[in-house]
Amino acid sequence: MTTNEKTRTYKRIDSVVFRKTIEKFGGLSNMAPGFPLQIGDISVRTSEALYQACRFPYAEEIQKMIISQKSPMTAKMKSKPFRSQTRPDWDHVRVKVMRWSLRVKLACNWDKFRNLLLLTADKQIVEDSRRDRFWGAVANDEDYLEGENVLGRLLMEIREELKSENSKNLKIVNPPLINDFLLYNSPLPTIYAEKKHKNKEIVTAPKQLSLFDNE
Template identity: 55%
Template sequence: MPSNSQIRKYKRSECITFRKTKEAFGGLSNMAAGYPLNVNGIYIRTSEALYQACRFPHLPEVQKLIIAQNSPMTAKMKSKPYRDQSRSDWDNVRVKIMDWCLRVKLVQNWDSFSSLLLATGDKPIVEDSHKDDFWGALSVDYETLSGVNALGRLLMQLREDIKYNPEKLEKINPLNIKNFYLCNQLIQSIFKDDQSQRNNELIMPSIFDYKYEEIRGSNLNVDKTIIDRETVSLPSENKQNLINNIFDDYVIPQLNSILIKPTILKDILKHFPTITQGQMKEWLSLAQDKGFVNVNKQKNKTLYVLRSTEKQINNEQLESEIKQLFLLK
């Protein structure tokens, strides 16, 4: 139980809250897809999987089991049977480890994650949890949240570092704790935008099923033509499933963090360096058909915005955003 001195109270109307990963600020969650990590050359789909793996430096096979899961929730569930074998100092180091995981998530997904954090302005960031008052805060009533909100406070500190101490984020050192290992390897420093740690092409192993071992780990670009080339041995229905899974597991979570404000196609493409303009238009059209994205045309410019965000912006605010974006007089 958290002590009273640790508890914070928040007014929901004055905060940025997150619970579901597909909400406007859902990318702040450790469960959010679309923020892949690479530690010591090992691909990890989410910060949740990395955090859970860090419980077990002395059990590399358990770490591999956790990392191999397609879903962050499944990764968390796979760790549960081994919780009583967590590193002996877990309760003392877990906040440090969470902070380290968030910093790795930031430096390896700089454009999308820093933009999302900065979009919170100066408001308190709170994980709106239904049961965890340590990492998040619980609803006391319709307006009030109460809890330690450790995750939210770490995210707020990270936001401050982006604004005022960006040099601290050029290099993320391994934690100075004993046995900081991943899969039998001592964890090394991670550098912002280090392409030796992250391939130029976006590798999406989260879309693979284990029975397709022959393509696991290949340099699978999200471009449909490369999907066809790399998965030529798969039945056609599985190729389509592969493409659909990329859209649901990667494209939509990325758009959730990018399209908080009306955005033009050129700026969206900056977050998808290996995607062609034609492919991105297809993804955006599909997102519009599924009700995730709205399209607005303004003076021969096409703007894309999350439908959930647009509902919160009245016409006057939207016009202001558009004018600011295109410097219209």
């Protein structure tokens, strides 16, 4: 992998590349079914729906509409007409929201998602996108992809923590330090991988590894 400011180039053969959810590593996608989330009393089908709902902390009905969709792509598309109501600092906080969403996905699907991430070994994880060079990377030719690949880098960030001696810290997911981080007009709760911890209050979040130097 080479680095040119924010854009990175990935060699396909040396990377774990995913696009379709039915592929071997399709579960890495936010669109993948089979990784349900539980946010307090609220059930969310996919991390994509959760991420999209977080755009609209001041619009409970929009959040409910997004989360009620059976398809993650429908949840994303249904949110588009309301983009004018996106929180004003969205571009500044969206990576933090995505990092949190992925960690919630792991905590709520500990064995399944953990095993999938560890199966990628030490390879670069890359979302193969048709045009999104921010979250994913776009094919230059048959052999190389280019983009910021922020989603892939966040997944690698979690994978490295899973390999560390502090991997159990990932079983507790505190909400990010974002103003008005709300779902259905209520602050987002701490998420626990193990139900026996649900009544414990965590004051300080465990320190997280970050692959993003500008945070």
